[in-house]
Amino acid sequence: MSEQAIAYLTSHRAELLVKLNQFLSIPSVSTDSVHKKDILEAADFIVNYLKDLQFENVEQMDTGGHPLVYAEYNGAGPDAPTVLFYGHYDVQPVDPIDQWDSEPFKPEVRNGRLYARGSSDDKGQVFMHLAVFEAYLKTEGRLPVNVKVCIEGEEEIGSENLYRILHEQSEKFAADFAVISDSGMIAKNQPTILYGLKGFTGIEINVTGPDHDVHSGMYGGAIRNPIMALNHILASMKNIDEVVTVDGFYDDVEPLSDEERKLIDQVQGEDYQEATGVKETASEKGYTAKEHTMARPTFEINGMYGGYQGQGTKTIIPSSATAKITCRLVPGQDPEKVQQLLEDHVKSVAPAGVTVEVVKEKLSAKAYKVEPNHPLIEKAAKSYTKAFGKETVYVRMGGSIPVVEWFEAIYNIPIVLLGFGTPDDRLHSPNESFPLDSFDKGMETLVHYWSEIN
Amino acid sequence: MSEQAIAYLTSHRAELLVKLNQFLSIPSVSTDSVHKKDILEAADFIVNYLKDLQFENVEQMDTGGHPLVYAEYNGAGPDAPTVLFYGHYDVQPVDPIDQWDSEPFKPEVRNGRLYARGSSDDKGQVFMHLAVFEAYLKTEGRLPVNVKVCIEGEEEIGSENLYRILHEQSEKFAADFAVISDSGMIAKNQPTILYGLKGFTGIEINVTGPDHDVHSGMYGGAIRNPIMALNHILASMKNIDEVVTVDGFYDDVEPLSDEERKLIDQVQGEDYQEATGVKETASEKGYTAKEHTMARPTFEINGMYGGYQGQGTKTIIPSSATAKITCRLVPGQDPEKVQQLLEDHVKSVAPAGVTVEVVKEKLSAKAYKVEPNHPLIEKAAKSYTKAFGKETVYVRMGGSIPVVEWFEAIYNIPIVLLGFGTPDDRLHSPNESFPLDSFDKGMETLVHYWSEIN
Numbered sequence: 009m010s011e012q013a014i015a016y017l018t019s020h021r022a023e024l025l026v027k028l029n030q031f032l033s034i035p036s037v038s039t040d041s042v043h044k045k046d047i048l049e050a051a052d053f054i055v056n057y058l059k060d061l062q063f064e065n066v067e068q069m070d071t072g073g074h075p076l077v078y079a080e081y082n083g084a085g086p087d088a089p090t091v092l093f094y095g096h097y098d099v100q101p102v103d104p105i106d107q108w109d110s111e112p113f114k115p116e117v118r119n120g121r122l123y124a125r126g127s128s129d130d131k132g133q134v135f136m137h138l139a140v141f142e143a144y145l146k147t148e149g150r151l152p153v154n155v156k157v158c159i160e161g162e163e164e165i166g167s168e169n170l171y172r173i174l175h176e177q178s179e180k181f182a183a184d185f186a187v188i189s190d191s192g193m194i195a196k197n198q199p200t201i202l203y204g205l206k207g208f209t210g211i212e213i214n215v216t217g218p219d220h221d222v223h224s225g226m227y228g229g230a231i232r233n234p235i236m237a238l239n240h241i242l243a244s245m246k247n248i249d250e251v252v253t254v255d256g257f258y259d260d261v262e263p264l265s266d267e268e269r270k271l272i273d274q275v276q277g278e279d280y281q282e283a284t285g286v287k288e289t290a291s292e293k294g295y296t297a298k299e300h301t302m303a304r305p306t307f308e309i310n311g312m313y314g315g316y317q318g319q320g321t322k323t324i325i326p327s328s329a330t331a332k333i334t335c336r337l338v339p340g341q342d343p344e345k346v347q348q349l350l351e352d353h354v355k356s357v358a359p360a361g362v363t364v365e366v367v368k369e370k371l372s373a374k375a376y377k378v379e380p381n382h383p384l385i386e387k388a389a390k391s392y393t394k395a396f397g398k399e400t401v402y403v404r405m406g407g408s409i410p411v412v413e414w415f416e417a418i419y420n421i422p423i424v425l426l427g428f429g430t431p432d433d434r435l436h437s438p439n440e441s442f443p444l445d446s447f448d449k450g451m452e453t454l455v456h457y458w459s460e461i462n
Numbered sequence: 463m464s465e466q467a468i469a470y471l472t473s474h475r476a477e478l479l480v481k482l483n484q485f486l487s488i489p490s491v492s493t494d495s496v497h498k499k500d501i502l503e504a505a506d507f508i509v510n511y512l513k514d515l516q517f518e519n520v521e522q523m524d525t526g527g528h529p530l531v532y533a534e535y536n537g538a539g540p541d542a543p544t545v546l547f548y549g550h551y552d553v554q555p556v557d558p559i560d561q562w563d564s565e566p567f568k569p570e571v572r573n574g575r576l577y578a579r580g581s582s583d584d585k586g587q588v589f590m591h592l593a594v595f596e597a598y599l600k601t602e603g604r605l606p607v608n609v610k611v612c613i614e615g616e617e618e619i620g621s622e623n624l625y626r627i628l629h630e631q632s633e634k635f636a637a638d639f640a641v642i643s644d645s646g647m648i649a650k651n652q653p654t655i656l657y658g659l660k661g662f663t664g665i666e667i668n669v670t671g672p673d674h675d676v677h678s679g680m681y682g683g684a685i686r687n688p689i690m691a692l693n694h695i696l697a698s699m700k701n702i703d704e705v706v707t708v709d710g711f712y713d714d715v716e717p718l719s720d721e722e723r724k725l726i727d728q729v730q731g732e733d734y735q736e737a738t739g740v741k742e743t744a745s746e747k748g749y750t751a752k753e754h755t756m757a758r759p760t761f762e763i764n765g766m767y768g769g770y771q772g773q774g775t776k777t778i779i780p781s782s783a784t785a786k787i788t789c790r791l792v793p794g795q796d797p798e799k800v801q802q803l804l805e806d807h808v809k810s811v812a813p814a815g816v817t818v819e820v821v822k823e824k825l826s827a828k829a830y831k832v833e834p835n836h837p838l839i840e841k842a843a844k845s846y847t848k849a850f851g852k853e854t855v856y857v858r859m860g861g862s863i864p865v866v867e868w869f870e871a872i873y874n875i876p877i878v879l880l881g882f883g884t885p886d887d888r889l890h891s892p893n894e895s896f897p898l899d900s901f902d903k904g905m906e907t908l909v910h911y912w913s914e915i916n
Contacts, residue, residue, distance in 0.1 A: 039772065039773060039774035039775070039776070040772065040773065040774075100776060101770075101772055101776060103770075103772065104675075107674065165774055165775070166775070192680075206679065210775060217738075217740060218738035218739055218740050219738065219739030219740075220561065220738075220739075220888065220891045220892055220893070221558075221890065221891045221892070222737075222738050222888075222890075222891060223861070223889045223890050223891070224760070224762040224764060224788060224790065224860075225660065225790055225859070225860040225861035225862055226646075226755065226859070226860055226861060226885070226889070227734070227737075227738060227755065227860075228754075228755065228760035228761075228762045228790055228860055229704075229745055229746065229749075229751065229754030229755040229758060229760045229790075229860060230734050230738075230743050230744075230745060230751035230752075230754065230755045231734060231738055231740045231743060231744055231751075232704075232740070232742075232744035233762055233763055235696075235763040235765075235766045235785075236696065236697075236700060236762075236763050238693075239692075239693045239696040239697045239763070239766075240697050240702055242689075242690065242693040242697075243690075243693045243694050243696075243697035243698075244697075246690060248694055248813050250683075250686075280681070280684050280685060283676075283681075284671075284672035284673065284674075284676050284681060284684075284685055285672055285673030285674075286671060286672050286673075286685045286686070286815060288686075288814050288815045289684050289685060289815065290684075290685055290686035290813070290814060290815035291683055291684060292683065295683075297683065297684035297685075298684075300683030300684065301680065301681065301682065301683040301684045304683060306678070306682035306683045307682075308678040308682045308687055308690075308777075308779055309687055309689040309690050309693070309768075309769065310678060310769050310770050310775065310776055310777060310778050310779075310780070311689075311768065311769030311770035311771050311776065311778075311780065312689045312693075312766060312767065312768055312769060312783065313766065313767045313768075313771045314763075314765065314766055314767075315763065315764050315765030315766060315786070316555075316557075316764050316765035316786060317765050317767045317784075318493065318494065318555060318557065319493060319494065320493035320494075320619050321493070321619070321620065321664060321764065321786065321788065321823055321825055322493070322554065322555060322764055322765065322786075322890065323762075323764060323788050323890060324764050324765075324890050324891070325762055325764075326764070326765065329766065330771075331689075332769070332770060332775065332776075334678060334775065334777050336678065336679055336682055336683075359702050359744070360742050360744060361740060361742045361743065361744035369775055371775055405679070405680070406678075406679040406680055406681075406682055406683060407677070407679035407680060408679055431680065434674060434676075435677045435680070436675065436676075436677050436776065436777060436778050437674045437675045437676060437677070437778070438674060438675070439674070
């Protein structure tokens with residue numbers, strides 16, 4: 009029954025791309041309040057699409073933050089399974105804007121890739137699901153499965169309100185399993201099943217010294233420099249061997265079995281040099297780059313700033329310095345506990361003469377793992393292989409999707425991660441893009457999957 | 463003969479302050495090319511003032527950068543000494559602009575202080591000299607000394623072109639001694655002779671990792687984080703005891719004699735907590751804050767930045783990180799040698815997986831010391847005491863004035879530092895100001911000094 013739907017997607021490819029470009033043209037940046045209006049416009053786009061498809065109970069749920077789009081399709085009948093489809097319509101900030109080769113919110117196709125913020129993470133992949141729903145409904149008149157749609161606008165700011173809503177209205181979102189397309193394949197056109205995700209936590213460190221920037225000639229030697237103080241604090245948290253030196257950080261880490269190290273070793277990993285331009289990898293002592301990214305916790309400084317940044321020299325001791333830190337966690341680690349360990353460490357090494365404040369990021373999630381041989385996973389692998397004409401591989405990845413942990417915690421249902429991104433998509437970076445190959449074959453995969461399920 | 467000149471300054475105080483405010487209203491920021499026009503306007507202001515005073519050979523010398531204002535007064539006759547008067551009309555940048563209580567270039571008097579960028583460093587003090595010249599010429603019809611005026615527009619960017627010009631045209635600038643008012647007193651209304659200044663050098667460190675900001679979930683564990691790499695480099699350059707740990711940094715440092723430590727101890731130093739808001743001083747192990755600021759070399763990070771600085775979280779490994787570093791040097795240390803030691807150290811500890819580049823700041827100067835009992839210094843002390851009605855103290859300070867070293871190197875003439883700033887002037891910071899007390903008594907000091915010289 010899937011052939012007609014696939015034919016529809018092929019014959020309507022142009023219109024669908026135009027519609028996708030409308031969606032990607034909305035600058036729905038969730039972290040910056042100036043984009044509040046755009047966020048609502050992006051939510052409206054999805055609502056209107058679902059209403060056009062005759063979905064039921066389509067609504068924008070008030071979260072207290074950015075709205076969550078909810079909708080139902082019950083046309084598959086009581087005997088068909090119900091899938092909870094999750095995605096997000098918000099995107100990351102675009103800075104540094106000057107490093108984009110084309111406008112982040114003016115989609116442009118170059119060399120078979122669609123360039124736009126959100127093209128891969130996650131608006132592009134959300135759109136593919138909507139297009140596949142359309143293809144089935146316009147050809148078969150029905151979907152093979154019942155659907156509950158849950159598309160939020162706060163994923164890039166830690167899904168601040170989603171957990172509470174899922175928890176409070178668990179009946180409303182209840183389903184037999186969940187499908188999420190907010191991840192990637194390990195290589196272009198290499199079907200990939202994600203069976204493990206990392207958890208996540210973070211802190212911000214603010215170091216304050218003099219109550220204003222002071223002359224380095226007059227006060228150098230008399231007061232502590234906040235930037236240097238922050239350097240000493242941070243350098244004490246991870247050593248040059250990429251080993252985190254915060255007491256207890258590795259205590260609860262589930263050890264990496266020889267079997268899994270073999271599995272990881274077999275995965276044709278991506279070319280880090282090609283993807284990042286870095287000639288030499290740097291990983292936790294005793295582990296390969298693939299092992300560290302897939303299955304070992306990480307500690308990264310995402311941003312740091314203090315003092316003069318302009319051209320030329322400004323001979324000051326600055327009044328403050330700030331660092332933003334996030335950690336990716338593995339099964340066994342508790343985000344809140346790790347966050348506390350980080351704060352305790354910072355406080356324990358804070359030098360005299362400056363004030364050191366630690367702000368705990370709300371953003372937090374446990375790691376996740378599912379059994380690769382679960383039937384719903386095997387059907388996904390089969391659909392991938394059918395669409396891409398290639399064997400599907402099973403991997404764990406370093407990314408974090410808090411909602412995955414919450415679906416498991418609240419509903420205890422299987423979660424299938426059908427990702428179509430590629431390592432070259434430059435998520436969260438200038439020149440984010442998505443291959444049109446993934447767009448076409450990804451939708452074909454989804455068509456196959458829904459018919460497999462039924 | 464100085465009474466009439468002092469009377470003139472008193473009776474014309476209002477007009478002089480209005481004229482000073484015109485000068486301070488010109489945003490002559492030398493480090494930022496957008497202010498090129500303002501720089502020229504500030505130079506014109508001085509040229510016009512000197513022409514009104516009938517100075518000879520008044521000109522704006524082309525330096526290749528910002529112009530240098532030159533002029534001569536020869537009316538004191540061949541038997542009178544010739545003084546080389548140096549100052550600068552350029553100012554520091556004003557950021558962070560939001561921390562100013564009034565517009566940096568709209569002078570405003572509050573609680574006996576004149577608030578404006580440059581009010582103390584150095585436009586205010588340059589203006590005092592011009593006003594004193596005016597007072598003498600309008601009352602006595604002549605100055606007690608011949609004068610060569612050298613007022614540059616590049617002091618805050620390291621006097622990039624001054625040395626070459628002084629060197630190439632040493633005849634033109636030749637004088638019996640030099641007077642500079644670009645420094646301060648150790649406390650308000652405490653006459654202070656500066657007999658020692660620190661030298662200066664600096665480097666910028668640029669650490670580059672991936673060729674674009676990359677997702678911390680996808681690449682954390684595979685590549686080196688440039689910010690963390692920079693943290694390790696910087697933390698290895700100065701320890702928590704405020705001791706610089708760069709090999710050879712202290713090798714040529716002239717040891718601090720017990721006599722001088724006593725002298726420093728006797729100086730009623732400023733209240734660091736009041737001036738900076740910092741409760742606890744932090745100084746090189748084994749030295750007091752006063753000793754370190756006055757007579758020991760310093761190492762300060764003036765600015766550092768890399769990665770995300772906006773609100774919220776951005777889970778990236780940034781493509782680069784930068785730190786701006788300056789050192790204040792003491793007698794015995796060679797700036798170029800120290801600069802090389804810094805670069806060698808950075809290169810020696812640079813970790814694998816990132817590219818580390820060191821940019822040597824052009825800004826560089828040796829430290830300076832003069833004998834406190836030189837007659838020209840003693841006359842200065844006498845004039846201070848006469849004007850302020852208080853004994854003059856002798857101190858060394860942490861600031862650097864490259865031109866002092868150059869005057870000594872090229873002309874080998876005595877250099878008298880007549881500074882009238884105060885510790886609360888907030889040089890290089892928001893809310894820079896200058897006490898009107900210093901304005902009045904400082905000009906009176908200059909009147910006394912010129913008559914003492916003759």
